[in-house]
Amino acid sequence: MDSDTQTIELPEEPPARQYLLDAQDLHVELSGHHVLKRINLKIPRGETLALIGESGCGKTVLMKTLVGLVRPSRGIVRFDGQDIAAMKPAEAVNFRKKIGFVFQNAALFDSMTVGQNVAFPLRQHNVVDADQVEPLVLRALGEVGLPDDIVRRRPAQLSGGMRKRVGIARALILQPDLVLYDEPTTGLDPIVSDVINELMLGVRRKYPVTSIIVTHDMNTARKVADRVIMLYPRRRLKDHESQVLFDGPPTSLENFEDRRVRQFVRGEAGERLMEMRQLSEEMDEQLDNDRFENEDDDESPLVQ
Numbered sequence: 001m002d003s004d005t006q007t008i009e010l011p012e013e014p015p016a017r018q019y020l021l022d023a024q025d026l027h028v029e030l031s032g033h034h035v036l037k038r039i040n041l042k043i044p045r046g047e048t049l050a051l052i053g054e055s056g057c058g059k060t061v062l063m064k065t066l067v068g069l070v071r072p073s074r075g076i077v078r079f080d081g082q083d084i085a086a087m088k089p090a091e092a093v094n095f096r097k098k099i100g101f102v103f104q105n106a107a108l109f110d111s112m113t114v115g116q117n118v119a120f121p122l123r124q125h126n127v128v129d130a131d132q133v134e135p136l137v138l139r140a141l142g143e144v145g146l147p148d149d150i151v152r153r154r155p156a157q158l159s160g161g162m163r164k165r166v167g168i169a170r171a172l173i174l175q176p177d178l179v180l181y182d183e184p185t186t187g188l189d190p191i192v193s194d195v196i197n198e199l200m201l202g203v204r205r206k207y208p209v210t211s212i213i214v215t216h217d218m219n220t221a222r223k224v225a226d227r228v229i230m231l232y233p234r235r236r237l238k239d240h241e242s243q244v245l246f247d248g249p250p251t252s253l254e255n256f257e258d259r260r261v262r263q264f265v266r267g268e269a270g271e272r273l274m275e276m277r278q279l280s281e282e283m284d285e286q287l288d289n290d291r292f293e294n295e296d297d298d299e300s301p302l303v304q
């Protein structure tokens, strides 16, 4: 071989993992019912994904399945390339450190002070020396716009919006790779909701964090998410239909071709109203039939 054309063998580098989460062919059965079927989902690093869809369609179950809190009956979830179901105990502990949860209603421990609540993940995972706890807690509270003197207060003394911010500070204290927000603005007034939206945006600007937000708040989905996924209840779909009705940027939601998506984002009951009317007519008919049968038997009690 000509020495000029000789190539130098470089050591092989592992491929950069573009996707933090990669779920393939997920099926979840709970109490004998298929809640999720054939879900495929890749979430790139740094993406903020909103999961929307009507109550009971499986948003929370999907979020929990993506982090191993619900075990799928079929399919695989990879976090940073690793099959989460096959993690060894030490790997699973390390994996949990990389995830921050912001629970619905903040879910703070009432018996602890705000400072103790925010410090909880540090102590639980025993990751820093005792003298580092306070500065980290104050930094996390500062990042969500709360003053230092709040550390000694109890959750019960705070407004709903402040509790939510404390919950976010606690979720962020370990600087996780992935933050899960479960209905972060539910129960908050529109202004405080927007403060929380801005906070979620601010978190993403500061860290290269990946976020999943389960929400019914279309303002949150439109303002905070890079991408929206709309799920549909499995029981109302034909078997061949995909449970993911929409997967795209929030700007495409409003005029999307599927009427069910447009109706959902515009808050129109549409055929659900027809279904409810039909159900109500069926119930009226049933009541009429019962009444007719009872007329033949005057002695029969109305309530047994």
Ligand SMILES: Nc1ncnc2c1ncn2[C@@H]1O[C@H](COP(=O)(O)OP(=O)(O)OP(=O)(O)O)[C@@H](O)[C@H]1O
Residues within 6 Å of the ligand: 030, 031, 035, 053, 054, 055, 056, 057, 058, 059, 060, 061, 062
């Ligand atoms: N542990 C469980 N055991 C049995 N069924 C469950 C369990 N958890 C959830 N389900 C069922 O799975 C379905 C999806 O629930 P999920 O909580 O994911 O809905 P969701 O879309 O988050 O609803 P919402 O918007 O009301 O919170 C529902 O029918 C629910 O009853």
